[in-house]
Amino acid sequence: MTKNLDNPNKKHQVNERRKQMNTNTKKSILTGDRPTGPLHLGHYVGSLRQRVLLQHTHKQFIIIADAQALTDNAENPEKVRKNILEVALDYLAVGIDPKVTTIFIQSLVPELAELTMYYLNLVTVSRLQRNPTVKDEIKQRGFGASIPAGFLVYPVSQAADITAFKADVVPVGEDQLPMIEQTNEIVRSFNRIYESSVLVEAKALLSSVTRLPGTDGKGKMSKSLGNVISLSNSADEVRHKVKMMYTDPKHLRMEDPGTVEGNPVFAYLDAFDPDKEALEVMKNHYRRGGLGDGKVKQRLMEVLLAELDPIRIRREQLANDSSAVMRILKEGTEAARKVAAKTLDEVRKAMHINYFTNK
Ligand code: ATP
């Protein structure tokens, strides 16, 4: 063995084999976003920051979920189309590296649609109607009784996305926890009914900030609610949005005591300010009274711009060559399709509907 390693060729082969083994034992991650708008600070603290770190220790797949975006944007395909590039630019600008992360477009992996069809038979309509996130979203979108069927079942298509890549880990915001639960119910039903161990249960990985509020103080910053600071916003836009932010409505005069809890300006500082000690001092001063909202917002502007300036600059550079970005998506989609096709084969085999093959 030692002798072999003196041979540079052999050494290279052994190293390659080690690398290979390493990739084979790495856990898989599936995560992604709906291309309904450019990504925002909620995505950044809720998942993007984690993905940048995890890509080196995991096999990471990132889905741009256009088919899911169409479930509540059927009349607006142009919006979905346009935002595929925007979302991809955001990924690359924050440091997701296509050499180690596979970024792909959902609708171009039709295996996912087929898996969804089979999984739909393992879920009841009443179970889908009980999903708390879907319930909230139906209310928000004002669907009333006219809920698009595709929208109601999108958690099942998410289960297809997660299981197709045998993801062990799914880094998500809090709103996605019911989707992981639904996925694991499907995995268990499938494996029980078809006496298989093809599908793998997934674990949600929550970041330290599970739900960043909107600039309007609403529960969640969300593309569909128009209460976001985007990663692509200009410095002036960021300043303006911070200036207009909701704070403590009872903090009318500077000398009044203010409330920190539930105040979105402080929620953002908690998420972004690297100087936690100075932040504590600021919070205490605000609670006591004598610290104006303007001062706190000034600090927030500084902190946000320090984080966003380099991302914006990189994004602008990448946007100059959009065909290179589309090429990354094309290659990622081809690679993802191979993985999903393999799982689909195994699924069909477990269900005994692989009619023409004995595989
Ligand atoms: P839409 O309004 O179209 O649903 P969205 O802003 O909710 O868009 P998604 O694409 O649905 O964004 O979410 C993608 C991922 O980002 C999910 O894992 C979600 O939990 C996370 N995420 C989204 N918004 C926030 C937020 N405000 N705080 C923390 N995580 C978030």
Ligand code: MG
């Ligand atoms: Mg959402």
